Amino acid sequence: MKKKSVIALLLTVILGAMLSACSSGKEKAVEPSATPKEMVEQILKQIEQPPLLELDEKMAKEYYQKLDLALLEAYDIRTPSVNLMSDEIAILKVKDAKDVATVEAAVKQRALDVQKMFETYLPKPYENAKNYKLVVKGNYILFVISEKADEAVKAYDNFFATK
Known part of the structure; x- marks a missing residue:
């Protein structure tokens, strides 16, 4: 017993x-102490990219047509300054966890839109756009189109390092 x-x-x-x-x-x-803008800036310092422009609210609505910006607490979206490249980086902080899937779907639609833009136009940016990365960590979403997307993901992961 x-x-x-x-x-x-x-x-x-x-x-x-x-x-x-x-x-x-x-x-x-x-949770990262940096804002999405600070995160993007730090990633871009680590990973060489072509010149990227920061989108204002009006341009963000135009480029991300399916994305309701009201669902976001903060964001930073950078797109090429020249229409001959598909490189893009965005970090979105969603206000409410229940809306992460909705925002993620809108970002996936943006990825498809970029692919469509280049599929009959330029092969290299098209291939680049097909190999985009989308990473969700809590309420944060990283979207990146780049030849160095894997490096960008690693840099992004560092913001969420464990103690």
Whole structure:
């Protein structure tokens, strides 16, 4: 009888330790202290890109037609200054977690729009646009079209490093 009690107690302790380890892993994820604009600027300092223009609200609505900017707490979107390139970077901070999927769908539509723009126009920017990256971390969304998209994702991930 004592063996069963000891084993049950031991299993309870092990299970409790495993559960607390799992939940503490989630607590370690940090929300970035930088704004989306600061994040984009830091990424662009690390990764050489062609000249990109920051979109104002009017241009953001024009380029991201399916995106309701009212769902965002903050954002920074940069597009090429020359229409011969498909490079683009955007970091969007969604106000409410329930709207992340809606914003993500709008960004995917933007990716398709960029692809359509280049599919019969220029092959290299078209291929670049087809290989876009979209990364969601909590209420933050990174969208990047770049030959160095993987490097941009790594730089973005650093903003969410665990403590």
